[in-house]
Amino acid sequence: MSISEKIKSFKEQLPEDVTLVAVSKTKPVSEIMEAYNIGHRIFGENKVQEMESKWQEMPKDIEWHMIGHVQRNKVKYMAPFVSLIHSVDSKRLLKEVNKQAKKEERVIDCLLQIKIAEEDSKFGLDKEEALELLASETFQKYENVNVIGLMGMATFTDDETQVANEFQKLKDIYDNIKETYNFTKLSMGMSGDYAIAMEKGSNLVRVGSAIFGKRNY
Numbered sequence: 001m002s003i004s005e006k007i008k009s010f011k012e013q014l015p016e017d018v019t020l021v022a023v024s025k026t027k028p029v030s031e032i033m034e035a036y037n038i039g040h041r042i043f044g045e046n047k048v049q050e051m052e053s054k055w056q057e058m059p060k061d062i063e064w065h066m067i068g069h070v071q072r073n074k075v076k077y078m079a080p081f082v083s084l085i086h087s088v089d090s091k092r093l094l095k096e097v098n099k100q101a102k103k104e105e106r107v108i109d110c111l112l113q114i115k116i117a118e119e120d121s122k123f124g125l126d127k128e129e130a131l132e133l134l135a136s137e138t139f140q141k142y143e144n145v146n147v148i149g150l151m152g153m154a155t156f157t158d159d160e161t162q163v164a165n166e167f168q169k170l171k172d173i174y175d176n177i178k179e180t181y182n183f184t185k186l187s188m189g190m191s192g193d194y195a196i197a198m199e200k201g202s203n204l205v206r207v208g209s210a211i212f213g214k215r216n217y
């Protein structure tokens, strides 16, 4: 199947309340345009500079989502245009996003990334850190960030029960606090596990290789 056929088939499969982020990291503009040309507008990248150069080159009605770990000194490059940052994994990063968004006179939507996987390599806050951040006075003073939900990545494993349990853990945290903080987005699921993630309540799936094919790093 071509990229455009895969995008179409995803859109047919996904329920209306689930948003598809097409993860285009490492892929050239020409391939991303195949998805754009059939009407897709939401793309995810994991490197700030790569996203910025694609933003420069591509049509301006694209919503660019940052899904990877962000270094604080790179925030300024995406502050003018990024539409959602899925991967806020520290207080200091959120502070910097607020600062750079203010300079741009924007309010930037963010998700807190929660660590749910067993692997040490995955970034994220633990539940207690996230709750503490949300309850802190400093956070409540930030006027240029809008935290609208949570994101998580499950362990990379064939054990579907484990993956389901990890997503369930995040869904429970989300359900516990969504009313208090007006959360609307729960970002879970990638090419290998989006079906499980949706069963567990995800409404934002980040799908790369199942649309664009394997990546060569």
Ligand SMILES: *Cc1c(COP(=O)(O)O)cnc(C)c1O
Binding pocket: 023, 025, 046, 067, 068, 153, 189, 190, 191, 192, 206, 207, 208, 209, 210
């Ligand atoms: C690369 C990436 C994805 C997409 O992964 P696929 O397995 O290619 O679908 C999703 N989320 C994050 C955070 C990623 O870095």
